[in-house]
Amino acid sequence: MQSPKDARHIAETLVERGIAAGATAADALYAGGSSSSVQVRLGEIDSVSRSEGEQIGLRLFAGQRSATVASSDLSNEALGVLVDRCLAMAKEAPEDPFAGLAPGDLLQRGELPSLDADDGHEPDPTALRARALEAEKAALAVDGVTNSSGAGASASANIIALATSGGFSGAYRTCGHGCSAAVIAGEGATMQRDHAWHSAHHLEDLESAIEIGRRAGERAAARLNPTRPKPGKYPVLFDPRVSPGLLGHFTGAISGSSIARKTSFLLEKLGEPVFAPGVTIVDDPLRLRGLRSRPFDGEGVAVSRQELVSGGVLRSWMAESASARQLGIExxxxxxxxxxxxxxxxxxxxxxxxxxxxxxxxxxxxPEAVLIIELIGQGVNPVTGDYSRGAVGFMVRGGEIAEPVAEITIASNLIDMFATLEPGSDLEFRRGIDAPTLLVPEMTVGAA
Structure with missing residues (x-):
């Protein structure tokens, strides 16, 4: 794996070779990474792994035609073959009137913003083993837990470098640390399984292995002896374990490609109220230590914090250059x-x-509601917003979490769900895409 400086040089050189070969425009993306992990089960090491790899992808344009070719061989000879093959493919590709690099005036210039996403910590197999064992031990100590599916700890590092013939070149490094545990509660046909995990760029921000393990055990034990609620209309609460999934449906609906293809249930909603007045949705690529932070986007465009929704109103699409040209926006x-x-x-x-x-x-x-902790299946129509998914969770009565429920379905339409949902105050930044507990006042609950 290259250093950021060397990776940037490789990408720049490959772009120069593409232009010299006759391409009208070019960009190159280098991605390198290394990872170490230890998996344990029932107090014994199950596996120890270490991997390292790197790839580079070249995109060449011949007018409005383009092609992309990737290689894991970064030798001078292999990169020469890569350029020739990519240009030949580009010349045979169909024309795309919207293809091209990002506008030069939008590119990131000068020093890259700091992300504080690299703590420089080198993987220690002994420490990883100890962390995994500690997580599993804590999970198995929870009453009701009868077996382990395993626990693990990992550490990784990644290098990203991008260069374009439009004048951009940049590279950065991130690190990652993770810990997880999965256990089983109960016996025989009544067994229930659940898990817990956490990841962070800095080891000091990683949740303790004991807390991760304990949470996995408590989750599994809480799911024992599930029932099914009487079918009908219920208020539904989405736990933070699953509430970010609703944001996934939202971002899919406002992506430039979905809008350009007219395959979005939010097609005519720009500038209109989509959520309740108190809802704000933010995309912040520059958050320090954020799991999805980046100093520039995948085309070298400068990035900034954006409120996609404020006061419940949809303020912006999300668009890369090609879909932006189709929509007539930047x-x-x-x-x-x-x-x-x-x-x-x-x-x-x-x-x-x-x-x-x-x-x-x-x-x-x-007085009565359903709290969802797991969603199953992909029953969401991105064109109409119709929503129907299998679910697992708990009944809620009088404000208290009651018996677990399983093998149920929840159904509504995302337009109605977005318009009425209320966020709780329990937001935590744990995944990169995050949401607090979300209350939807009415959904149809039935048997799976």
Whole structure:
């Protein structure tokens, strides 16, 4: 794996070679990474792994035609073959009137903003083993837990470098630390499984292995002896474990490609109220130590904190250059890409801001409600917003969490859900895409 400086030089050189070969425009993305992990089960080491790899992707344009080719061989000879192959493919590709690099005036210039996403900590297999064992031990100590599916600890480092013929070049490094545990409660046909995990850029920010393990055990034990509620209309609360999924449906609906293709249930909603007046949704790529932070987007465009929704009103689409041209707008700094494909719109550190009422107050809003902790299946129509998914959770009565429920479905329409949902005040930044507990006043609950 290269250093950021060397990775940037490789990307710059590859772009220069592409232009010298006859391409009208070019960009190159380097992605390198290393990771170490230890998995344990029932107090014994299950596996120890270490991996390291790097790839570079080259995108060349021949007028309005383009192609992308990737390689894990970064030798001079291999990169020469990569350029020739990519240019030949670009010349045979169909024309795309919207293809091209990002506008030069939007590119990140000067020193890259600091993300504080690299603590420089080197992986220590002994420490990883101890962390994994500690997490599993804490999980198995919870009453009702009968077996372990395993626990693990990991450490990683990643290098990203991007160069374009439009004048951008940049590179950065991030680190990651993680810990997880998964256990089983109960016996025989009544067994229930659950897990817990946490990850952070800085080791000092990683939740303790004991807390992670204990949470996994408590979650599994709480799911024992589930029932099914009587079918009908219920208030539904989405636990922070699953509430970010609603943000995923939202970002898919406001991506430039969905709007350009007219395949979004929010197609005509720009500038209109979509959520309740108190709802704010923010995308912040520059949050220090954020799990999805980035100093520039996948096309080299400068990034900044944006309120996609404020006062419940949809303020912006998310668009990379190609879809922005289709829509007649400027790119919004949301381009993301891998080494093998063209950019597409994707959020960075996205969150739905905390509301005024606590989780406990939301739970007590109605005499009876359903709290969802797990969603199953993909029954969401991105064109109409129709929503129907399998779910697992708990009944809530008088503001108290009661018996677990399983094998149920929850159904509504995302337009109605967004318009009426209320966020709790329990927002925590744990995943990169985050939301607090969300209350939807009415959904249909039935048997799966």
């Amino acid at each position: 790119p919004t700094g949301h381009a993301a890409r891998g080494v093998g494909g063209a950019p597409s719109a994707s959020p960075s550190n996205l969150y739905l801001a905390a509301g005024q009422r606590s989780r406990e107050e939301l739970l007590a809003t109605f």
